[in-house]
Every structure is written in structure tokens, then in C-alpha cells.
Amino acid sequence: METKEKIVAGVAEASGEVVIKIKGLCKSFGDNQVLKGFNMELRKGENLVVMGKSGSGKSVMIKCLVGLMSPDSGYVEVLGKDINNLDQIALDELRSDIGFLFQGSALYDSMTVRENLEFPMRRHRKKFEGITDTLPLVREALENVGLAHTMDLMPSELSGGMKRRVALARAIILKPKLILYDEPTSGLDPITSKEIIELMRSIQKKYGTSALIITHDVDCARVISERMILLVDGTNYAEGTYAELVTSQDPNVNAFFKK
């Protein structure tokens, strides 16, 4: 109970190492102000869900975390590094500690499943010093998602749910400390969504990763979140556990949970 109080109060420093710290993040495209001072902190081992309407800038925010987009202003720190002040080599090294699951799976469609999984290992060899045979690593990652038999298939031969699982395997193949999920259940049926969420939980248990999950799927948020942030109008509008937010009287918060 005590820790919960702290979380609600936004006192992060007391409860362990901070993995992601975002302060006053602003980003606009032309006249379209998407993020207007977004703040967030993610602590080690935690599952944090950021929920927001479609088009509210969730993907923009998560892309600022890995340097795929650069913010107009604001401070972004990931795994202790100020992401906007890194040279390419340091940035790539940092990225090898981050797993990223893209919204539409983003498997390379000209490569087999195996080549897709080997791709991140091409440049991040440092992490695998002395490993010449990548096959066992690929197999392990695929076994984690229950798809070891698809190794030699092309992405076009997989169903949407299988693609998402392969993408998840690809995201964890470098044994990241932090995984970023951009709408892990979007475009999937409820049953497949549940499977994906289960996988996310089992991976977290197995590897002890921290996770930032971006979604507009309330069920996903309920199951997986330890803490939630609602992204409304470009800012972190509300913060708390699922139980706290679902009973909130604020109409803006309520809108998320109404069926």
C-alpha cells in the first residue's frame, strides 16, 4: 500500500532504478502539436501502460525513446543515457538493450523468419562475443513464443497473430533490459490478443525485463499493467493503477473505460 501511494504521488526515486525518464516532451508536425509537455518515468522491472486515443501521439512518444524521432524540446533519458546527446555508435549500443515491438509487427517481408531474427544480431555482435552459430539463439527465441517450426517460412505465410509472435521473438533476441510495445494487440482478435499478453508476461518473468506498453486496449491494460498513464491532449493527464483509474470520476478518464 505504501508503494502505491508513492507511485500515485509520482515519487519515483524512492522505489528503485529509473529506466526511462521523460520530462516535458514536446513534438509537433507543422501546425499539428502532438505532444505538449509529456512526463513519464518507468522503473526497473515494472510494467507501465500508456493509454491514449488513436492519433494521440503514443507512437510518436515511443519513437522518441529510441531516437527514431527527435523531440522539439524536452528531456528523454533511457537506461541512464540522454538519448538526444548520443553519437551513432553509442545510440546503437543503447538500442541493443531495448526491444521494440512495432504496431504492425514490421517483419522484413523479403526474409525468412530465421533471417528476420538474425537481423538484429548482424550489427550487435558485441553482445554475442564468441558466438558463431546463431541458430540456437534463434531457436530459443522462437521457442519462447511457441513457433520453432516456422523458422524457414516467409512472413507472408504466417497469420497476423503468428507474425506478432515472431516480431516479439525478434524483439527479445538480443536479451534486452527494456521492451517497448507499440500496441501489441492491435489488429488481433481477442483470443490471439490474450495469447500475446500471456507471452509478454512470461517473457517478463523469464528475463526480468522492464516494459513500456502503449495501447488503447482496455483489457490489455487491465491484465498487464502495474501502473498506467493516460495520454490526453499531448500530456500525461492521469496516473495510477488500473483499479484507481477505473473508478475515477473525471469524465476524461472515464471515457477510456466506458464500453
Place this chain on the structure above:
Amino acid sequence: MDIKFNMVNRTKQFFMEIGDLSYFAARFFKQAVKPPFEFKELLRQCYQVGNRSLLLVVTTGFIIGLVLTLQTRPTLIEFGAVSWMPNMVGISIVREIGPVITALICSGRIASGFGAELGSMKVTEQIDAMEVSGTNPFKYLVVTRILAATLMLPLLVIFGDLIALYGSSLVEYFKGNVSFRLYFNKVFEALSYGDLIPATIKSFFFGFVIGLTGCYKGYKTGRGTAGVGIAANTAVVMASLLLFVVDFIAVFVSDIFYEL
């Protein structure tokens, strides 16, 4: 008033596009010389470019050779100059028709292919995924494709030239009783390095233009799947236009050299 405004806007857009394209080309040259090099992917792309265009180049080359010979035959006979057929066909194919036709065919095939491939990779976030995997997507996708097009186009042109000459010699064989050997001997007699070298250099530039515009259009595809079709389409249009501009410049420059 409205039309005038539209024209101004269009012109502005055109020059902005040229500026963007030049910037993209500069980025290519900067990245192309910086290690690590993606040799394996380059080879794969070379194979793809050749494989995609070979049949088309062969077919069009053959037909152009046939048609050109059939149509000029009566005129040459009228002037009593039909024995000059190999010279005329040889020079026009090697200097101009071969490179231009091959390049146009390839711009339809390669530039649109690059535009669509990179466009769909962009839209489905595959390019972003590459970037976070520590592979420079510009190097891996763009540099290899532009290089492949630049290297393969001269080969395709030479191949197309040969097939066109073969088509022409067939006509001469059946209609004029000229043996293949005689025909090709006369062709090679007529051709000098002054014809071959500029044409080959020109073909490299054609390949570069095709690869560049295809990749440029694909790489800057907007959000949404509609963008992919637009990228493929505008890539062909832009590549074909630029090909003629490059051709004009090439002919202009080589003309200066002839006079020296």
C-alpha cells in the same frame, strides 16, 4: 488568377523536389563510401535488377532491331545504300537507341519496383525496425539498390544492343542475303571507341538516375498504404523525365569531345 497561383505553386514544388533529390543523392555519396559495406545485399540487388529486366530488355531489343531495319530498308534501297545498313543500324543502336530504350524499360521496371518496395517497407515500419536493430537502413536498402542499378544498367544495355543487332541481322539475312558474319563484321568496323565509351558512360548515369529516383520516392513515402502506389507511379514518371534530361546533357557533352 487561380491558374497563375497554381503555376507558381507547381514551379516552386518542382524546384523543391529537385532540391530534395539532390540532397538525397548527396546522402548516397556520403554513405556509399563509409564502411561497413553491405556486399551481400548488393549482390542480391544486382541479381534482382538483372533478373527483373532481362526478359523485357531482350524482347524490346529484338523487336526494335527488326523494326528499325525493316523500316529503313526501302529508303536505303532507293538511295542504293542498302549495304550501309549494318553501319547505320549499328551506330544508331549503340549510340542512342539501345541505351535510351533499355533505360526507359528499366525505369518502368526497376524504379517502380524500388519505389514500391521501399515505400511499403516505410509504411509498415520495417525501415524503423532496421534502424533500431543497429543497421543503417539507408546503407542497407538505398545504397545497395542505387549501386546495383548503376552497375547493372550498362550490362543490360550491352545485352540489349547485341540482341537488337541480332534482330537487324536476321532481316538482312532473309531479305538481303547478307550472312551474319558479314553483317557483324561491318557493324564492328563501323563502330569506334568514340561510339562505345560515351554510350557506356551514359548508361551508368541512366542506371544511377533510375536507382536514385526509385529509392528517393520509396524512401520518402508518406504515411498510409495509398502512399506506396503513388511512390511507385511517380518514381517511373520522374525517372523517365530525368533520363531524357541526362541523355540531352550526355549528347551535348560528348559532342564537345568529338569536336576536340
